[in-house]
Amino acid sequence: xxxxxxxxxxxxxxxxxxxxxxxxxxxxxxxxxxxxxxxxxxxxxxxxxxxxxxxxxxxxxxxxxxxxxxxxxxxxxxxxxxxxxxxxxxxxxxxxxxxxxxxxxxxxxxxxxxxxxxxxxxxxxxxxxxxxxxxxxxxxxxxxxxxxxxxxxxxxxxxxxxxxxxxxxxxxxxxxxxxxxxxxxxxxxxxxxxxxxxxxxxxxxxxxxxxxxxx
Amino acid sequence: xxxxxxxxxxxxxxxxxxxxxxxxxxxxxxxxxxxxxxxxxxxxxxxxxxxxxxxxxxxxxxxxxxxxxxxxxxxxxxxxxxxxxxxxxxxxxxxxxxxxxxxxxxxxxxxxxxxxxxxxxxxxxxxxxxxxxxxxxxxxxxxxxxxxxxxxxxxxxxxxxxxxxxxxxxxxxxxxxxxxxxxxxxxxxxxxxxxxxxxxxxxxxxxxxxxxxxx
DNA sequence: AATGATTTAAAACACCCGTTTAAATTAATC
DNA sequence: GATTAATTTAAACGGGTGTTTTAAATCATT
Numbered sequence: 001x002x003x004x005x006x007x008x009x010x011x012x013x014x015x016x017x018x019x020x021x022x023x024x025x026x027x028x029x030x031x032x033x034x035x036x037x038x039x040x041x042x043x044x045x046x047x048x049x050x051x052x053x054x055x056x057x058x059x060x061x062x063x064x065x066x067x068x069x070x071x072x073x074x075x076x077x078x079x080x081x082x083x084x085x086x087x088x089x090x091x092x093x094x095x096x097x098x099x100x101x102x103x104x105x106x107x108x109x110x111x112x113x114x115x116x117x118x119x120x121x122x123x124x125x126x127x128x129x130x131x132x133x134x135x136x137x138x139x140x141x142x143x144x145x146x147x148x149x150x151x152x153x154x155x156x157x158x159x160x161x162x163x164x165x166x167x168x169x170x171x172x173x174x175x176x177x178x179x180x181x182x183x184x185x186x187x188x189x190x191x192x193x194x195x196x197x198x199x200x201x202x203x204x205x206x207x208x209x210x211x212x213x214x215x
Numbered sequence: 216x217x218x219x220x221x222x223x224x225x226x227x228x229x230x231x232x233x234x235x236x237x238x239x240x241x242x243x244x245x246x247x248x249x250x251x252x253x254x255x256x257x258x259x260x261x262x263x264x265x266x267x268x269x270x271x272x273x274x275x276x277x278x279x280x281x282x283x284x285x286x287x288x289x290x291x292x293x294x295x296x297x298x299x300x301x302x303x304x305x306x307x308x309x310x311x312x313x314x315x316x317x318x319x320x321x322x323x324x325x326x327x328x329x330x331x332x333x334x335x336x337x338x339x340x341x342x343x344x345x346x347x348x349x350x351x352x353x354x355x356x357x358x359x360x361x362x363x364x365x366x367x368x369x370x371x372x373x374x375x376x377x378x379x380x381x382x383x384x385x386x387x388x389x390x391x392x393x394x395x396x397x398x399x400x401x402x403x404x405x406x407x408x409x410x411x412x413x414x415x416x417x418x419x420x421x422x423x424x425x426x427x428x429x430x
Numbered sequence: 431a432a433t434g435a436t437t438t439a440a441a442a443c444a445c446c447c448g449t450t451t452a453a454a455t456t457a458a459t460c
Numbered sequence: 461g462a463t464t465a466a467t468t469t470a471a472a473c474g475g476g477t478g479t480t481t482t483a484a485a486t487c488a489t490t
Contacts, residue, residue: 007467023334025240028447039469044449046467118333118386119238125390153399154411160391161380161415168379171333176375184368193372200376203422204415222437244478254439259479261437 008046010036013102016057020111024054024119055127058116061109062128064101066135068094073142084146084202092194099190106190107170114167147206158205165201169193223261225251228317231272235326236389239269239334270342273331276324277343279316281350283309288357299361299417307409322388322405329386332378362421373420380416384408 014036018027029050033040047053072090076082082090098105116124129136144155169176170190177188229251233242244265248255262268287305291297297305313320331339344351359370384391392403 023240029449030447039467040448041450041470042468050448114333114383118329118383122390153395153401156395156399157391157408157411158415160387161384161412164383165376165380165419168333168383169376172375175337176372180368180371184371186368196369196372197376199422199425200373200419204380204419207414207418210414243476245476254437255478256440256480257438265478 007036007038007042010038011043011046011053012057012060015053016060016102016108016112019054019057019115020108023115029053051123054116054120054124058112058124058128059131061098061101061105061112062132065094065098065109066132068097070135070138073138077142082142082146084143084206085198087142087146088198088202092191092198095194096191107173110167110170113163114171117163117167143205149208150206151209154209155205162201162205165197165204169197222251222253222257225253226258226261226268227272227275230268231275231317231323231327232319234269234272234330235323238330269331269335269339273327273339273342274346276313276316276320276327277347280309280313280324281347283312285350285353288353292357297357297361299358299421300413302357302361303413303417307406307413310409311406325381325385325405326388329382329384332382333386358420364423365421366424369424370420377416377420380412380419384412 011032015027015032018032018035029043030040033043043050043053047056069091072094073087076086076090095106095109098109102108116128140155140159143159144150144152147155150158170193173190173193177193180186180188226247230242230247233247233250244258245255248258258265258268262271284306287309288302291301291305310321310325313324317323331343355370355374358374359365359367362370365373388405388408392408395401395403
């Protein structure tokens, strides 16, 4: 049953790297299969279509990350009501652990997530919310409880601001780290960037509503 | 010299709308020219290539916005040292004024900016920084002065977080507004989103350094 | 009205895309 | 070891892409 070299895995490995770097529509199946050193038709044989390959690439990460993140949240809420900084920090470990699953897993996952949200008009967003909705709802719930002064509708927007912050930062993290080192003699890695971004996001998510926003 | 129906303008008008909605690579020249009711070849005749058309679309907005934003900043610094919320808010007027330049100008410009930063790996970023660098530097300078407790190296990161927040939010603003209406019966437009994002960004940029970050 | 440059028009070009087909190969089962 | 099933292969299909070409039409200027 199992072929030792696993064409399916080689396709996924090559695809996720290219998708993260160049986006989904900018990455052809021909490029993927040539990098993976497999036949062009094997993508359609194993995955059915390019669209389903994209979903499979994302699912491979989400299936690891989502349960791990949920578990961290459960540990947090078991002991008491955590603050926002603590909640965001709890996601760091599952995020960084993706580097153990695959080389550069953290960066690739975050970039894929961003591309998925922006590029595919809606249908990848739909895939994520329907397949991992429980985990997302759980996260939103915990965040809302830790910032009870923010109405849910406002929190919806702020969490998407947060998603944008993370996704964009990670997508260009390589270039940003280079500039930071050249301009400020500051040595960074992915983890240190994540640790910088957490206070920024936590402050933004919890900031009291202004008069104009309360309307 | 000037033809009253102006093929060039019709192309730009059709292109910016489609680019903002579907992204650059997802929008074909054939779709643009059919919407604009001009001949396919006229794009290459007037702009040279699709890439140059994209730059022309962006430049038409940046040439209006950048000087206007700079002028607002000058007005602000003339009277005293503004706080971050004031600085970000000062950009709102030039942004909203784009609606006077063209129908839905504000939304289209911000979405184009978002797509431009995400889709084209780097070379549109280069176009913007080299053509409008003075304005950008001026902005960074004013922001740094208004938050003197943040070291420049940290501010570098936080401003890029901010860029990510804006860019990602605007690129997916249509989808987000739809969801917000479906889930929370909340009717939004671009201005209300802008007014939501400003406090978020201002809080994040100015948040005091934590022990871990100061190191 | 005639001239010459600018602009538009239709068609073709060369290329890349995702997908499908059908034969060849490999692996598994009896 | 023969038969069946699963997988890989090479080739072609149908369609869309940006761009170029060539000729006609339009325009401003003489």
